[in-house]
Amino acid sequence: MAVFAHITDLHLRPPGILTLGRIDTDRFVARAIDAVIARHEEVDAVIVSGDIADIGEDDAYARALMLLSRFSVPVFVVPGNHDRTARLREAFIAFPGHAEPPVTDKACHSAVVAGVRLVLLDTSVDGIDTGEHHGELGPAQLAWLDELLADGLPAMIAMHHPPFGSGIGFMDGITLKDADAFAAVVARHPNVRRIACGHVHRVIVGEVGGVTAMAIPGVAHQVELTLDLEAPARLVMEPPAYGLHLIDGPSAVSHVGYVDDFGPAALFSVLKDEAEPEQ
Numbered sequence: 001m002a003v004f005a006h007i008t009d010l011h012l013r014p015p016g017i018l019t020l021g022r023i024d025t026d027r028f029v030a031r032a033i034d035a036v037i038a039r040h041e042e043v044d045a046v047i048v049s050g051d052i053a054d055i056g057e058d059d060a061y062a063r064a065l066m067l068l069s070r071f072s073v074p075v076f077v078v079p080g081n082h083d084r085t086a087r088l089r090e091a092f093i094a095f096p097g098h099a100e101p102p103v104t105d106k107a108c109h110s111a112v113v114a115g116v117r118l119v120l121l122d123t124s125v126d127g128i129d130t131g132e133h134h135g136e137l138g139p140a141q142l143a144w145l146d147e148l149l150a151d152g153l154p155a156m157i158a159m160h161h162p163p164f165g166s167g168i169g170f171m172d173g174i175t176l177k178d179a180d181a182f183a184a185v186v187a188r189h190p191n192v193r194r195i196a197c198g199h200v201h202r203v204i205v206g207e208v209g210g211v212t213a214m215a216i217p218g219v220a221h222q223v224e225l226t227l228d229l230e231a232p233a234r235l236v237m238e239p240p241a242y243g244l245h246l247i248d249g250p251s252a253v254s255h256v257g258y259v260d261d262f263g264p265a266a267l268f269s270v271l272k273d274e275a276e277p278e279q
């Protein structure tokens with residue numbers, strides 16, 4: 001069985017600068033990493049599914065590298081719509097997959113982890129300067145994925161933009177453009193067990209090409225849950241979280257863990273005995 005920890009949407013600024021003037025993402029990211037390391041020693045690898053930086057600054061990537069280097073297992077990093085692909089690759093050149101990406105101008109990569117084919121797709125279009133926040137995989141990356149999945153290994157795909165609509169209007173305006181082409185590739189490969197994403201800063205579950213696709217919350221701020229299609233884009237400080245994906249042959253299970261410490265776990269048996277003492 002392969003166990004993947006999944007953190008996403010770090011939105012780091014250079015040390016000492018608050019994201020959007022008020023969110024201490026540096027502290028939020030450090031807390032999330034601390035929580036995963038302290039609680040889940042069974043993790044085989046870590047997935048970081050984009051928006052590593054908030055506006056793509058070199059100092060933010062340097063800080064992300066320092067923070068993510070705390071993991072003792074391989075860490076797989078892909079960009080999101082807030083990243084600059086070239087700078088991210090440069091910063092994470094010593095991490096898996098970034099020395100020689102298989103597709104030109106994309107930071108996609110893949111590795112086999114505990115018998116599971118992990119595929120990291122790059123949905124970013126490098127639009128931080130032009131204000132383009134949608135995602136696109138492109139034909140070359142989809143062809144690479146199609147070929148890769150033909151090995152028949154149980155596969156887990158991670159990417160920034162979810163390949164499904166969320167019903168949250170302002171997020172669906174910046175979704176994955178070639179989601180249908182991606183779904184067609186997935187549908188051809190029954191060995192795909194799970195698709196995991198970020199971007200929408202919430203737990204959202206969809207189905208793509210017959211496979212369960214799941215977005216997990218960010219490690220800092222979240223996106224407001226509203227089905228009002230005219231609602232403006234708003235963030236909300238709901239609990240930060242991380243994902244845990246367990247892939248075991250044909251089986252795939254995903255959990256969401258909260259970063260916050262809600263106090264020690266209590267034994268049901270002790271509480272029951274206390275509540276109903278024997279006469």
Ligand SMILES: [Fe+2]
Binds near residue numbers: 200
């Ligand atoms: Fe984000």
